[in-house]
Amino acid sequence: MQTKKFKISIILVVIILSIILAANSKNFTSPLRIKIIDVLSPLLKSVHSCYSLVGRAMPFKSLREESRILRARIEMMNRKIEEMKVLSEENDRLKTLLDFKKTIPFATIPAQVIGRDSTNWSNSIIINKGLIQRVSRNRAVISTKGLVGRLVEVGRYSSKILLITDPNSRVGVLIQRNRQGGILVGRPDGKCKMIYISLDSDTAVGDKVISAGFGSIFPKDILVGEVIKVGKEPGRLYKYAIVKPSEDMSRLGEVLCIR
């Protein structure tokens, strides 16, 4: 019985002491607490590190998803860069065309090539300009490099150009150096043949060929191409020259239609 009373007394004393300590604790408990915290800090850091690691590891699934999205975005950006490159090249070409347009003495209408004849015999292209844009039939078509052909069929919104490399094409031309005249006809292999060159002419490989300006279709002095071969066909009273057009007809993108 006495033992029981003793235990109760001790508990009461402890409680009272605790209350007294708590009431005057600031100067005493704070340094103690910080000391304990200091001692425990390595442990706390380790625990926090572990927690952070787990925290970072938990959303791995969402990271993968994010990575997938980012990869898709990179692909999209790459595609856009490629598109930009194409646009930039087109822009350069159009700028060149515009600069060239300013230098030529006649009014022109710029047009884009939207189709081409695919056969090996004929050579014609289709452009995106027609009657609406005041394009008219039998007018010359040029590019920044030289003569391209003439408009043979004109629709409301599109037109067909007969290239100088078409076997049906005939253009009056001159050799620039010696003013030797002739007629330029197309060949199926993408080159042209200048015929009716007089036998005593000194036309040679490398001579520039320009339009003569005879007739009403082609203006004079437009560069047509360069002589790559000169010859004489047996039984004919004239020489011929094979002319490589100054413009690569298979890669034409934009042209200028002379009004």
Next chain:
Amino acid sequence: MYKISRAAIYFTLLAAFIIEGSVLNHIRIFGAAPDLVLIIVIFFGSFLGGAAGLEAGIFAGILRDIFAFDFFGINMFVLGITGLVVGGLNTKFSRDSQLTQVILVFLFTVFSLLMHFGIVSMFSSFTSLGLGEYFMISVLPVSIYTTLISIPVFSQLIRIFNLKMPEEFI
């Protein structure tokens, strides 16, 4: 007898026409581009017979005539006749042999190009191109190029249309 739907024939020809006008025009060798449409017409003629060859040739020819500057109908005529003749001869040779296919394409490319030249020479008032020169600068390179391209094209078309020789004939 092999069977291919009419819609598939027209679609194949249209696709060939587009590819020819866009991609193949940029890969010319010595100024020659492979004649993909002609390969397809020869293919349909040799596997489906003269009537189908003629029909395919006429359809392909109309497409070409629309875009070409030559007088309207020349391509229709040339390709139609080519398809018809190939189809008419299709029982005379083994169309499943790759060697036969190659020879067939070469000969009929030469045939169609010479026919084209003959018709143009007949109707054109002014032709500066001689037959010999035309043969050397156009017929020969185009025929060789077309023949080479026809090898993968034929095998792909056989695979796409599932044209295998029936068991009883093997």
